[in-house]
Amino acid sequence: xxxxxxxxxxxxxxxxxxxxxxxxxxxxxxxxxxxxxxxxxxxxxxxxxxxxxxxxxxxxxxxxxxxxxxxxxxxxxxxxxxxxxxxxxxxxxxxxxxxxxxxxxxxxxxxxxxxxxxxxxxxxxxxxxxxxxxxxxxxxxxxxxxxxxxxxxxxxxxxxxxxxxxxxxxxxxxxxxxxxxxxxxxxxxxxxxxxxxxxxxxxxxxxxxxxxxxxxxxxxxxxxxxxxxxxxxxxxxxxxxxxxxxxxxxxxxxxxxxxxxxxxxxxxxxxxxxxxxxxxxxxxxxx
Numbered sequence: 001x002x003x004x005x006x007x008x009x010x011x012x013x014x015x016x017x018x019x020x021x022x023x024x025x026x027x028x029x030x031x032x033x034x035x036x037x038x039x040x041x042x043x044x045x046x047x048x049x050x051x052x053x054x055x056x057x058x059x060x061x062x063x064x065x066x067x068x069x070x071x072x073x074x075x076x077x078x079x080x081x082x083x084x085x086x087x088x089x090x091x092x093x094x095x096x097x098x099x100x101x102x103x104x105x106x107x108x109x110x111x112x113x114x115x116x117x118x119x120x121x122x123x124x125x126x127x128x129x130x131x132x133x134x135x136x137x138x139x140x141x142x143x144x145x146x147x148x149x150x151x152x153x154x155x156x157x158x159x160x161x162x163x164x165x166x167x168x169x170x171x172x173x174x175x176x177x178x179x180x181x182x183x184x185x186x187x188x189x190x191x192x193x194x195x196x197x198x199x200x201x202x203x204x205x206x207x208x209x210x211x212x213x214x215x216x217x218x219x220x221x222x223x224x225x226x227x228x229x230x231x232x233x234x235x236x237x238x239x240x241x242x243x244x245x246x247x248x249x250x251x252x253x254x255x256x257x258x259x260x261x262x263x264x265x266x267x268x269x270x271x272x273x274x275x276x277x278x279x280x281x282x283x284x285x286x287x
Contacts, residue, residue, distance in 0.1 A: 003041055006034035006163055006191075013158075014038065018045050018054040024156050025131035028113070030144040031160030032189040036111065038160075039138040040066055043074045043107040046136065074107045079115045089120040093127055104134040113139035114146035121148040128154045142189060167194045174198045183207060186250045187243070197243075206234055207247060214251050217260060217285070225285045232278040241277045263287040 004011045017023055023042065029035035044056035044063045056063050065071040077088060092108060110116070116124070127137065128151060139155060141147055164185050171181035176198055184203075188194035197203045209231060216224035235244045245268040252261045267284035271277055 002191075003034060003037050006166065007038060007160060010034070010038060010158060010160065014042065015055060018042075021054065023136065025135065026128045026137050026139075026155045028139045028141065028144065028147065028152060028155035028157045029160060030141055030157060031162065032140075032142050032193075033160050033162040034190070035140050035158075035160045036109070039109045039140060040074075042136075042138065043071075043109065046105040046107055047071065047073065073105060074109070077108065077110045079112050082115060084110070084112070084116040084120055086117050086119040086123060089116065089123045093123055106135045108135070108137045109140065110137065111140045112142070113151075114141045114143050116148070118148065121151055125150060125154070162189065167191065170194060171198050176204075180204065180207060183247065183250055187246050202234070202240075203243070206231075206240070206244060209234065210244070210247050210251055214248070214255060214260075218255070218257070221285060225282070228278060228281045228285060231281060235277065241271065244277075245271065 023045070027039075027042075029039065041056065044058065044066050045051070045054065047062040047066065048056035049060040049062055050057040058067075062071060066074050069076060075092065077084060077092060080088070092110075110124075124137070125148075127135070139147070139151070144152065144157070144159075167185035167188055168181045170191065171184055171194055172178065174181075174195070176184070181198075184194060184197050184207075188197055209227070213224055213227045213231065216227060231244065235241045245264070248264055249261070249268075252264055263284050266287065267280040270283060271280040275283075
């Protein structure tokens with residue numbers, strides 16, 4: 001099982017919890033590496049038809065439907081755009097008081113919980129403070145600092161550290177050069193993202209362009225300024241612009257140039273504040 005490989009300590013801990021029937025009603029999983037997989041595994045434990053010492057079998061009808069995200073009593077909430085709306089959570093909380101379709105239990109998995117609107121987060125508090133005996137909520141976040149403190153304090157918190165060596169080995173198996181695999185393993189937050197990045201030729205083009213860009217910054221800054229338009233042309237979409245800053249941060253960290261790294265952070269903050277991508281890079285070059 002990949003989960004046991006990716007997050008062996010958490011797998012062992014939750015195996016003990018399930019075997020002893022001590023599953024809590026509310027968890028906050030911080031970090032993307034294996035957290036959603038563990039949430040699904042815990043959901044399976046509530047509905048599995050062939051439990052073995054409290055652990056799900058992974059092969060029965062219920063386990064297979066949960067794995068395929070098609071089980072009616074396991075509800076998965078994701079942001080619409082950059083936000084989880086209040087109405088979405090309110091509708092979810094109405095389900096807390098209802099019996100499940102397949103049994104008494106219900107499991108609610110909220111991905112990117114840090115993107116809940118403040119009103120949505122407050123709507124969720126009532127359930128967490130007054131849980132139904134057979135309902136469970138698992139919140140997933142890549143940035144726990146953005147989760148409402150009152151929610152965070154009422155959940156059991158588990159942090160999911162990325163297994164970077166595993167990702168690097170995986171990327172090497174995809175045929176990447178060692179330098180490429182090391183860089184993408186640092187940037188990717190989980191296995192699926194790492195594989196997606198490795199299979200996108202545009203990402204590898206961007207990586208090569210950024211290596212050249214950083215070299216020019218250190219040696220010929222006037223020529224680096226000319227590279228900005230090329231980078232802007234390649235990274236025309238918002239998610240690719242974010243990836244550019246993430247890659248650039250890793251490359252600069254390896255070059256051990258504190259000033260450039262600080263300027264990069266400032267440029268990224270400007271971009272996040274809706275300064276155009278090209279103008280933010282221009283600032284970075286001339287800062």
